[in-house]
Amino acid sequence: MRDFEHGAEFRFRRNDTVGTADAETDDRFLSECFVDTGDLDALRDCDDPKRVIVGRTGSGKSALIRRLKEVEGNVIEIPPQNLSLSYIANSDIINFFETAGVSLDVFYQLLWRHVITVELLKYKFKIDNEVQKQSFLSNLFGGPKKDRSKEQAIAYLREWGERFWDETEYRVKELTTKVETDLKASVGVGFNGVKLDASGGKKLTEEQKQEVIQRGTKVVNEIQIKALADVIRLLSDDIFNDPQDTYFLTIDDLDDSWVAEPLRYKLIRALIETVRSFRKVKYVKIVISIRLDLLNRVIEATRDAGFQEEKYESLYLKLRWTKQQIEDLLNRRVAKLISQRYTKIRISVDDLFPARVGRTTFVDYLVERTFYRPRDAILFLNACLEQAEGKNRLTAQIVSAAEGEYSRKRLISLQEEWGATFPNLTRYSKLLLHRKSTFKVSSIDRTSVEQLYYTDFAHDLESGDRVFAAATNLVLSGNGTLLDFLRAILPVFYVVGLIGLKPDSTSGTFWSFHSNEVPSPGSLDGNSVVAIHPTFWRTLGVRVAGD
Incomplete structure (x- = not known):
């Protein structure tokens, strides 16, 4: 029977990894662990x-x-x-x-x-x-x-x-x-x-x-x-x-x-x-x-x-990846790491990690904190292995400790990925600090927008940034409404993957990395629901129900 609190017993060394973030330097793992998705x-x-x-x-x-x-x-x-x-x-x-x-x-x-x-x-x-x-x-x-x-x-x-x-x-x-x-x-x-x-x-x-x-x-x-x-x-x-x-x-x-x-x-x-x-x-x-x-x-x-x-x-x-394909990729990489360093017995992710983190299976917990991309999954696993240095088992506590650093780095990477299109994305993201993991659009009030405007936007209004312009119209000129501003900033968060959007009660929650459909700004109103992606919960200090 699997241990819900601990993975299998192994002693992890410094620099143990399941690969690198880029294919050019992933010589040890890429060929042998390649997953053919078709x-x-x-x-x-x-x-x-x-x-x-x-x-x-x-x-x-x-x-x-x-x-x-x-x-x-x-x-x-x-x-x-x-x-x-x-x-x-x-x-x-x-x-x-x-x-x-x-x-x-x-x-x-x-x-x-x-x-x-x-x-x-x-x-x-x-x-x-x-x-x-x-x-x-x-x-x-x-x-x-x-x-x-x-x-x-x-x-x-x-x-x-x-x-x-x-x-x-x-x-x-x-x-x-x-x-x-x-x-x-x-x-x-x-x-x-x-x-x-x-x-x-x-x-x-x-x-x-x-x-x-x-x-x-x-x-x-x-x-x-x-x-x-x-x-x-x-x-x-x-x-x-x-x-x-x-x-x-x-x-x-x-x-x-x-x-x-x-x-x-x-x-x-x-x-x-x-x-x-x-x-x-x-x-x-x-x-x-x-x-x-x-x-x-x-x-x-x-x-x-x-x-x-x-x-x-x-x-x-x-390119699209399923949860099963990502799990297959990680299983191959874990098996290669363990066989190289420790034993010829084939070990899977399920064997190495605790059965659950909180109420969620480990694999589900990991995949939920990715954009369904191999790199995210590899980096999350590497963060866990780094935290496990010198320890005999991977525990839920180790996974939680690794998640904090992983979350911080993922937000930095998001800015790097989208910097040419949204150079001020990191500043925008402060609007999501300390919010609930899911919330109605109407819960974002004018006061929080004004605070963000004066602390992060007001000193760079000559940049031609559309979100800054929408904030200026709301806060200074009075030519815009709070909803106008939110219809400018929320689609940005959606496109980059920071949030999912549920425009109305009849629709599901859309995520940009799963769907080609982009909810139009006009479909968003006060009753639309925003879901912050779990990858960023820790770095944004998101409040999760049950915590």
């Missing part, structure tokens, strides 16, 4: 349209790509940091035309298509010197010339393939330099004295702007996107045409600061368009991963008149 099969299937891995921080995006590399033979990696895309960001010519209002989206797509095409060819034909390049091009050029579009594709490869074996960043600079030259030449007469950089673009008159847009657009439209489309057809028909010889090209770490915003948003949008276009190459799959909040920012920042979001939905592989 997502890997979708990625490996070149006929499956899903190729953009979307998930929140810690949901397993990088782990999935790493596993793909382990099980597939032909996997090419392109780290965005190696592309030298800051060269574009620092280009005075590019900045001049961007600031003037010229859309360079076609150029950004050309850039990705060009880089990906060359990387694929370089890998397949092992092109790393001049002799191998000439041999490859001669073989292509020596074939039948009945198809004019393929002749054009080969001509394109000849024109741009002089240094196939060079590093990827060389090709980015090479292509950008050519476009810069054409754009600069297009300005020509009539713009003497205009500085060709971002500051010059801002100083143009409306008449000058229209002229620059017209000339710049003409250059962009002449970019060889048609030739590259022919290249993609050539890849599909004549090069990557063997179903027994599939290739994968992966791009991870788009979340990192590899180039400044807003250029990063435009480049990511262009990359997603490129991923779509490469679906024509049936036995090549371009796989990218992107954090959900970054994808949302990209869509908002690059949305244009013709944008149709549903066209992209089929590309998205949205």
Whole structure:
């Protein structure tokens, strides 16, 4: 019979863990403890349209790509940091035309298509010197010339393939330099004295702007996107045409600061368009991963008149975990830790931890304090193991002690995850301090908002923060109501996962990490119920019924 107060007897050492928070450093556990949720099969299937891995921080995006590399033979990696895309960001010519209002989206797509095409060819034909390049091009050029579009594709490869074996960043600079030259030449007469950089673009008159847009657009439209489309057809028909010889090209770490915003948003949008276009190459799959909040920012920042979001939905592989899958993951990691350090007997989470913490089973208690993400669960278990150093058993008291530090760090991580979208999230969260775990919207009174406003908001009103603005309208100008303010701040808490929302008595409680549905601000009123996520109870000093 299981011990409700203690887990099985083992003596834990300092630095005992069940893995690390990121896949890149999780060598000891990741491969052996990988849990296949079905997502890997979708990625490996070149006929499956899903190729953009979307998930929140810690949901397993990088782990999935790493596993793909382990099980597939032909996997090419392109780290965005190696592309030298800051060269574009620092280009005075590019900045001049961007600031003037010229859309360079076609150029950004050309850039990705060009880089990906060359990387694929370089890998397949092992092109790393001049002799191998000439041999490859001669073989292509020596074939039948009945198809004019393929002749054009080969001509394109000849024109741009002089240094196939060079590093990827060389090709980015090479292509950008050519476009810069054409754009600069297009300005020509009539713009003497205009500085060709971002500051010059801002100083143009409306008449000058229209002229620059017209000339710049003409250059962009002449970019060889048609030739590259022919290249993609050539890849599909004549090069990557063997179903027994599939290739994968992966791009991870788009979340990192590899180039400044807003250029990063435009480049990511262009990359997603490129991923779509490469679906024509049936036995090549371009796989990218992107954090959900970054994808949302990209869509908002690059949305244009013709944008149709549903066209992209089929590309998205949205990572979701169930309680059973998380438990399976933890069981594998616990078993590996114990077998490495202590015994060959297979030990599970249920064996190692007390049967219950309070009135809840340990596994339920842990999963309730996650966003159903592997990273959260691993970090919670590691926090428990850290508290257990030198002790013979894991107890409910140890779990409780570990939860305090875990809760504090999770709130910090939440700010880091969502900082680009909600830079003042930590300040917002003070509205939830010492509240009940569930409460009606009407229980938040004007006094608590005013106190928060004067202590945390009032000194930073020039930031353009929408929540600060709603608070100002309520507290100072009288142009807003308390409900207006709550309809501004509660959806933020919901989106990041701090709270769940039950809009009315007929609906259930919605959580952003479980549901795509976002309760509209208009659906919230005084009777709507807020549930603070258990992860943050300890750090926010939340009052829980029965405590």
